[in-house]
Amino acid sequence: MKVSPLDLRQIRFRSAFRGFDRAEVLALVTEVADDYENALREVDRLRQDMAKMESLVEQQRDHERDLRDMLMTAQRVSDDIRNNADVQARQILRDAEGRSDLLLQKTQSRLEDVQREIDGMKMKRREVENSLESTIGALRNTLEFVREQDKRDRDEKILLHRPRAAEAQPVRHEEMQARAANDK
Numbered sequence: 001m002k003v004s005p006l007d008l009r010q011i012r013f014r015s016a017f018r019g020f021d022r023a024e025v026l027a028l029v030t031e032v033a034d035d036y037e038n039a040l041r042e043v044d045r046l047r048q049d050m051a052k053m054e055s056l057v058e059q060q061r062d063h064e065r066d067l068r069d070m071l072m073t074a075q076r077v078s079d080d081i082r083n084n085a086d087v088q089a090r091q092i093l094r095d096a097e098g099r100s101d102l103l104l105q106k107t108q109s110r111l112e113d114v115q116r117e118i119d120g121m122k123m124k125r126r127e128v129e130n131s132l133e134s135t136i137g138a139l140r141n142t143l144e145f146v147r148e149q150d151k152r153d154r155d156e157k158i159l160l161h162r163p164r165a166a167e168a169q170p171v172r173h174e175e176m177q178a179r180a181a182n183d184k
Helices: 005-010 022-161 165-183
Strands: none
Touching: 005 022
């Protein structure tokens, strides 16, 4: 059975012959009713405070859940950004390696072209050197031939101008006679 403060206030006791003092009993019942009413009010207030607190706790839990969700979302976004950055870095690295390989191939090709040009120039140089050596050799041979021809021509001219042995003796004999005549 539940008794309210109003029930306590409305209680009426019967009068009896050797009973309690009615005024004291009513004063006690009123005081108990007031205390009971205050206690009930306090319980209501505490229930309301508890409801507010539970509401605040629930709000805090909601905030905590929201914060946790935001942190998880931020972590996912951070992971996604990191993964995207890694993917982009790998792609940039692959592109750079590809460009590097292409540049290296072009450089190697150009080096081979330059080496071929150098080898071609060396061959042309050898050909020019050989050509010059053969030209110099031909000119030397020609010079020697011309010198021999000049020497033969001089020898032949000398021989042409020189008296023959049969002619040379009378000339000598005549010269001697002329000298002898002059000496006299």
